[in-house]
Amino acid sequence: MGLDLAKKFHKIARQEKYEVVKALMVCNLKDGESVCNHVQRMQRYVERLERLNVKFNKELAIDIVLNPLLSCYDQVILTYHLNNTDTILAQLHNLLQTAELGMKKNQVHSALSVPVLSIGQNRGKKGKDKPQSN
Secondary structure (H helix, E strand, C coil), X not given: CXXXXXXXXXXXXXXXXXXXXXXXXXXXCCCCCCHHHHHXXXXXXXXXXXXXXXXXXXXXXXXXXXCCCCHHHHHHHHHHHHHCCCCCHHHHHHHHHHHHHHHHHHHHHHHHHCCCCCCCCCCCCCCCCCCCCC
């Protein structure tokens, strides 16, 4: 009886591992989505796998989180790898959150400084406002 229960538990745990790994591998940061939400979601998947006795070293977990980021984070990822810091997921989360805030500030400033071209603003008024000469 105990052996049957252990086999059944192993089968259920194996299925759950598969489902979590599948969700982890297709988890991508979508354009406009907060990097904080993405990292937290990825971190929850890693923690679930660890509870299911899947061994992750912290470098692999960080690489899995960094992989699906958008190309706008390429400079942050490059800087992270060049600094070769001993980082945990919580610290990476803070680093990416800071980078996201910086990118949002730059987008606001650049959007404000973009010249606006208006086309057809005075359309239809040509000749109507001319003073009539007698």
